Amino acid sequence: MLQVPFIRENKDLVIAGLAKRNIDAASMIQDVISFDEDRRRIQTELDSLLAESNTLSKEIGNLYKSGEAQKANLLKERTGQIKETTKALNESLNNKIEALTELLYKIPNVPNEIVSQGSTEDDNEEVYKEGNIPVLPENALPHWELAKKYDIIDFELGNKITGAGFPVYKGKGAKLQRALITYFLDKNTEAGYTEYQLPLLVNEASGFGTGQLPDKEGQMYHVTEDNLYLIPTAEVPGTNIFRDVLLNESDLPIGITGYTPCFRREAGSYGAHVRGLNRLHQFDKVEIIRVEHPDNSYKALDEMVEHVKGILKELKLPYRILRLCGGDTSFASALTYDFEVFSTAQNRWLEISSVSNFETFQANRLKLRFKNSDGKNELAHTLNGSSLALPRVLAGILENYQTKNGIVIPDVLQKYTGFSKID
Template identity: 70%
Template sequence: MLQIAEIRENKEAFAKALQKRNMDALPLLESAIAVDENRRNLQAQLDETLSKSNKLSKEIGELFKSGKAAQANELKAQTIDLKESSKQLGEQLNAVVEELQTILYTIPNIPQDSVPAGNSDEDNEVVSQHGEIPVLHEGAKPHWELVKDYDIIDFELGNKITGAGFPVYKNKGARLQRALINYFLDKNTAAGYDEMQVPLLVNEASGYGTGQLPDKEGQMYHVGIDDLYLIPTAEVPITNLYRGSLLEMKDFPVAMTGYTPCFRREAGSYGSDVRGLNRLHQFDKVEILRIEHPDQSDAALDAMVVHVKGILEELELPYRILRLCGGDLGFTSTLTYDFEVYSTAQEKWLEVSSVSNFKTFQANRLKLRYRTGDKGTELAHTLNGSSLALPRILASILENFQVHNAIHIPKVLIPYCGFDAID
């Protein structure tokens, strides 16, 4: 969430920057400023009324002590009027504060200067491409056919138990899934990320804290009777561990990782892009998160990108890195790099990771601050990235490592899964 003070100071610059998101934000920014002006006026009136009331109360006390009860009682009538005015002003102020908060919740983060303009994922900028795309044997198959041949993932059985988008992993498929999770966590903890195991359900405050609410409310599974949400990513519960925290300089950087199942309704997703493991309602993901001093967050983002690159190179998967354009940038992000691996059998790139810097946007919602050297406080910066999302990694391994009558396992995973091939 943007800070209203920054909006007042940078209205025109923010409006211009938000044009990269293909939105005319100026009316929204001006509305926020106008509502905040009303809030400030009401606050000033309330403060003045409370000050008068307090002053009169002291005078009344002194008059009673001096035996001037008649004069004191005359003033008491005035305090009754002031208390009623204070009550009304307080109610108006609360309503205006809520109105301002609602407006601020609808304004996305400001894209960094390096974010390219564009309307959709077709306008994302390819930063670099790595690895050789393998040449497969004649008759190579996409993963949704391979998993049937080797009986390692059952989509129909998942559909029977729950519905479409909830696969059942079986035999070596389940073991390979577990191997990937353990490998990702080991790589992350070795790089200095503290492992966290967190709840899979979060309350509304947590959803608002990281920006999934109200922006992604329709994409989250809601447990209405308890007013809880199934998490769409480990980013939500792990980042909220620090909601309302005041950090010291010595606490930086905070680096965390965690594995969780993730749940997304993916409403409106249809077509070939959702076949097999390409898009699921429940999937596994390992996440990395950082809380940084503002001076270090850009360097931290670069380090996170390098970290994810190292994992993909060890998995021997061809990949590319994209800088997302304004039209494809997430609501809370100021800069995002996407990683895509190439699926040779499907002949297309599949997104497997997003690494983002949110700067103060989440921290403002979370009230996550740090103490500065002059005993003041400032908002921290938050970052997160997938390290990694499993479904499309698994799909790419199955497709790119297939040979006649077998699927080889990347060398780095063999110690984790205990076999070198699925046959």
């Protein structure tokens, strides 16, 4: 959530920044400023009346003590009037605060200055590419056909048990999944991230804290009776560890990692681009999360990008990095880099990670602060990234490592799988 003082002092910058998201925010930003002016005016009037009431109370007490009851009673009439006025002002103040907060929740983060304007993923900027695209055997298969051929993922069984988008991993397919999870966690903990095992359901406050609510309410599975949400990513419970927390500057930086299943209700569509593992309602992901000093957050973002690059190099998968345009950047992010693996069998790029800096946007919602060197409370910066999302990494491995005689397991994973080939 944007801070009101920042909006007030940088009105034109905020409007121009949100224009990169193709949002005409001028009237919305003016409403924020107007609501805040009303709030401050009411608060000033209320404070003045309360101060007057306190002064009168002391005078009344002194008058009674000196036997001047008549004068005291006249002043009591004034305190009664103040009481009625302050009651009305409090109600008006609460209404203004509620309206202002509701409006602020609807305003996305301002993109970083290096983010370009754009509407769709076609406007994203490729900033890095690495790896050789393998030459596959004739009649190479997409991963959903390989999964059926080698009996490692059963999409039809998942559909029977639950519905489309809930695959069942079997035998070596299940072991490869587990190997990837363990490998990712090991890489993250070796890099200094502390491992957490996190809840898979979160309350409404947690959803608001990281910006999933109210923006992505339709994409989240909702347990209505308990008003809990199945997590769309480990970012939500992981970042909410720090909700309403005041850190010391010496506590920073903080890095955590965790594996969770993730759940997303996405609009259904058809075609090869959503077949198999390309788009799921339930999938596994390992996440990295950082809480940083504002002065260090963009250096930390670069470090996270390098970390994910290192994993993909070890997996020997061809990949590229995109800097997302304003229209494709998530609601809460100021700057996002997407990683995509090239699927040779599908002849297309598959997104496998997003690494983002949210600056103070989430921290303001979370009330996540640290005490700086001047002894003042300051909002921290939060960052997160997939390290990595499993379905499309697995799809890339199955497709790019296929041979005429089976699917070769990347060298770095063989100590985790216990086998070198799926055949």
